Amino acid sequence: MKDRVRLAIPSHPRYLCMVRDLTVRMGKMTNIREEEIEDLKLAVDEACSNVIRHAYKGDTTKRIVVQFRISPRGLEVVIDDNGLKANPELIRGRDLDDLKPGGLGVHFIKRTFDCVEFDPKKRSGNRLKLIKYLTGQL
Amino acid sequence: MKIELTSHSSHIVIVITGEIDMSSSPELRARLLELIHKKPPVLFVDFTSVSYIDSSGIATFVEGLKGMMPYGGRLKFVSIPPKIAEIFGFAKLDKVFEIHGSMDDALRP
Numbered sequence: 001m002k003d004r005v006r007l008a009i010p011s012h013p014r015y016l017c018m019v020r021d022l023t024v025r026m027g028k029m030t031n032i033r034e035e036e037i038e039d040l041k042l043a044v045d046e047a048c049s050n051v052i053r054h055a056y057k058g059d060t061t062k063r064i065v066v067q068f069r070i071s072p073r074g075l076e077v078v079i080d081d082n083g084l085k086a087n088p089e090l091i092r093g094r095d096l097d098d099l100k101p102g103g104l105g106v107h108f109i110k111r112t113f114d115c116v117e118f119d120p121k122k123r124s125g126n127r128l129k130l131i132k133y134l135t136g137q138l
Numbered sequence: 139m140k141i142e143l144t145s146h147s148s149h150i151v152i153v154i155t156g157e158i159d160m161s162s163s164p165e166l167r168a169r170l171l172e173l174i175h176k177k178p179p180v181l182f183v184d185f186t187s188v189s190y191i192d193s194s195g196i197a198t199f200v201e202g203l204k205g206m207m208p209y210g211g212r213l214k215f216v217s218i219p220p221k222i223a224e225i226f227g228f229a230k231l232d233k234v235f236e237i238h239g240s241m242d243d244a245l246r247p
Binding site for chain 1: 157159160161190192193194196197200203204221225228229230234
């Protein structure tokens with residue numbers, strides 16, 4: 001059986017610390033290397049922040065569901081919301097040589113996870129699937 | 139996150155403790171921009187006790203730096219923990235911000 005853990009939080013930034021704490025624990029249980037755990041924490045945090053900022057436009061009364069699944073190959077994180085549909089083609093980080101606030105979150109997510117994709121079958125809202133393979137399991 | 143203002147050799151030092159994230163960065167932004175409004179020649183930020191920073195925290199400092207640039211102000215970061223320094227490096231901000239190992243280093247002209 002694959003190990004699954006589910007966390008549902010209100011879409012308020014004050015609950016993001018709970019997502020970070022659980023991400024660290026799940027990363028350790030998956031045996032992800034210690035030096036990659038902090039990257040994992042930042043990446044999942046950024047993905048949930050993006051839900052609040054873009055899908056929910058700052059509405060703190062909605063819900064974000066984060067599911068973790070440990071497998072022998074690595075850790076899968078699935079983030080669900082019921083907000084505005086994201087257009088994956090328009091999601092890109094800012095040019096790192098361009099000094100301006102914002103636009104870094106996508107870079108932090110993509111540098112950490114081996115797979116970053118929105119589920120096209122989700123009819124309303126968004127389902128972002130993130131996979132981090134254990135070293136040597138790619 | 140906790141923000142304290144101290145002084146070192148007559149310069150303002152912003153001492154931050156804890157996590158800078160989407161929840162706490164609005165408070166940091168307000169305090170930082172309030173200070174920058176007074177156009178200090180140099181602002182120091184002590185990162186010794188910062189345990190985490192996300193993109194909203196980094197964006198706050200980028201905004202602060204851009205607010206200081208027009209009048210020639212300098213934003214100096216002191217004692218950044220290695221993991222946070224790595225994040226600044228990845229974002230190519232280690233060449234944009236002035237980063238120093240200690241207050242003594244930061245005070246050298």
